[in-house]
Amino acid sequence: MKTVVITGGAGFLGSHLCDLFIKKGHRVICLDNFLTGKKSNVAALERDRHFVLVEQDVSRPFRVAGSVHLILHFASPASPVDYYRYPLETMRVGSMGTHHALELARAKKAVFLMASTSEIYGDPLVHPQTEEYWGNVNPIGPRSVYDETKRFSEALTMAYRRAYLLDTKIVRIFNTYGPRMRIDDGRAIPNFIAQALKNKPLTIYGNGMQTRSFCYVSDLVEGIYRLSRSRYHDPVNLGNPREMTLKELIVFIRTMTNSKSKIVYKPLPKDDPKQRQPDISRARVLLKWQPRVAVEEGLPTTIAWFRDRI
Template identity: 50%
Template sequence: MRILVTGCAGFIGYHVCERLLADDQDVVGLDNLSTGQPGNAHDLSGQARFTFLQHDIVQPLPAVGRVDRVYNLACPASPVDFGPRRLDILAVCSLGVWNLLDFCREQGARLLHASTSEVYGDPQEHPQRESYWGHVNPIGPRACYDEGKRFAEALITHYARQHGVAARIARVFNTYGPRMRADDGRALPNFISQALHGQPITVHGDGSQTRSFCYVSDLVDGLIRMCESDVAEPVNLGNPEEVSILEVAQEVRRLTDSRSPIVHLAPLPDDPHVRRPDITRARQRLGWEPKVPRAEGLRQTVDWFRSTLTP
């Protein structure tokens, strides 16, 4: 198959491209490099079956030739981007997704859209099932991302009903692994960078808030299974093993042999208190569940950061 991957130079986008190329697919990668890493695009471009185009999907798509699948991973997703890139996020979740839907309609291609667990907001249901409508502040500091992704799901669903486009929606929970941005503002890369540099490890609030961390290779396998499935409803993709943020900070400190103290900062506004996916639908409909233990995934992630971070 010939596959278009938007957001190919981002963390997850890179790993999707890498897996598709390993599966002998031809891949066209699009990224505007606003938050994607030029090094990721460069590394992918060294492979014969990969073509890179620098492009913003908010603009009409360039001529890329015939494709069979579109994986949409184009959207700034880090908390540090929710302020300076708030309007860019809303644009890519609306105009950008609409452009991809038009493209898929013209091409007869199938769309795999990477949505997010943030559509559940600060959930009042735990764990979160796909049937849960969420608890989101529509005007809060995270709203550009949370509501942007919710709108994208509505747009995809109704466009598919009206025009018959084949579309799949994966709700991606916290994902980690090599090639995360060191400055991405999320807990794990912050903790690892701080620990390796001997800086205080900063935890917002008391650290009792929970997350469920899925290693990136497991997530990519789920995305590919989702794209090739007949499941039209959204599907949670994440690791149901829940852990507190404070525990993760302690695990990172042990893995890095760091003497960095753990210090507590003010809680972040609208930061979800709990996050854990119910993956019953993924298990039953996709035959998918994560396999990489957190200890092993964290070790590989720390090793990668150690090899790339400058003192």
């Protein structure tokens, strides 16, 4: 049995990773300060003797007793609403937090996997985005607190690998959705579902023709599991390459919820990317991975989860 430390383990993705690694027969230590995550996300695991939940701000130095084989560093606010609200916390966890998590990996000789993001490509000038693309990021705009710390975290991860020969991995996650997202986290899917279920106006920022690609959470965590076991060290994109406009997404959600909501248009926020689509050729070849759950399947499950909570 291996011990896996998951920072940010009480968040949306972290809690699904806790579930998966417990299911695969590992011991999981979840570290979280509940800034944007919730204890209830891992409540079902708390009765499992192989699961430990520790309240810990990983931007501060921390220790973990005993051996650790794998560290998944997922702690960080992830939605624009959250990192606008917590800009300095976001920068601390993406700098000091990453440093402390890497130090833990060094001390324990553990594999280290860092949650990076498609945001490191910024408003991309290359489409779809391959891992070779260096990105088009505004280093001082409001999104920079997130984008630039993720870029820093990638650089620090590679520096630890070069300096200490650490076994590191970097996953560049594209928009992922599913149960346990917070209804108020401001991301497109929870926003639209909440508005549709309440028959409130569906707000599109811009003209709705900007595209996104949405990956269902079970697909994403399976890809991360495979990456954690691979021998690969350069970044790997994980996401669903099926691209859709926000307008198409809204029509899907409105139909699936039988909503009477009208669409209203608001000005586009600063530096909002116009298009995003992962090139997942690397993951297909290296991890034999590709998404299986189409939005037609993933959205109803997510809508049902939100419906129970509204």
